[in-house]
Amino acid sequence: MQTLWQDLRYGVRMLMKNPGFTTIVILTLALGIGANTAIFSVVNAVLLNPFAYPEAERIMFLSSSRLSEPNSSSAISYPNFLDWQQQQTTFSHLAAARLRVFNLTGVAEPIQVKTAIISPEAFPLLSVAPQIGRVFTAQDNQLNAARTVVLSHAFWQQQFAGEAKVVGRQLLLDDQAYTVIGVMPPRFKFWAGEVWVPFGLFADEDFAKDRSGMVTINALGRLKPGVTLEQARAEFNVIAARLAAQ
Secondary structure, three states, rough: OOHHHHHHHHHHHHHHHOOOEEEEEEEHHHHHHHHHHHHHHHHHHHHHOOOOOOOOOEEEEEEEEEEOOOEEOOOOOOOHHHHHHHOOOOOEEEEEEEEEEEEEOOOOOOOOOOOEOOOOOOOHOOOOOOOOOOOOOOOOOOOOOOOEEEHHHHHHHHHOOOOOOOOOOOOEEEEEEEEEEEEOOOOOOOOOOOOOEEHHOOOOOHHHHHOOOOOOEEEEEOOOOOOOHHHHHHHHHHHHHHHHHH
């Protein structure tokens, strides 16, 4: 230890004598540590410690393509999504999602909250149960239903200090009162949402009524057991042709 301490003091004296070289050393170390931290974060999240959605290989993103560009990929309209839900047989669940930033008021300091507007099927599709309370039902997904909200674990900690009796509390999002019905586990993340609200509450807004594709949403589904991706594609091609004809 005495030798190490002597070496450290010697190294510091030499660095102080050469400030330009010292700056380069510090920048090099900072860049190296930063790059290694970033790489490890990705490897840790994706390879070493991925989120274990049950049978995640059957979870698929759905998109549309133009007839003139078969390999193109874009988001979809909500009316098309509703038709897909009614007519398809290859997925056990289909879910819609759209990100919106809401203003949270009625708190000490108003903030903007990343809010994912989702259909109730998202939670059973991902097969993740809430840590507290419940998630959305078909009744919550109606235009005139009571406004409900599910919180991320981080948001629950930040805004409610992890209060155990948070279910039943209210949030003011864009001046509308939403009742908290559930809190998701710490590692659950979906569509960048800090909180989640039901899609059906917004069914009369332009983005939910437009079929032209100018206002778009995103969709994902869980393939039924035994169904291949090719079978799903074939079925959705038939549905798309039917909708185009109509």
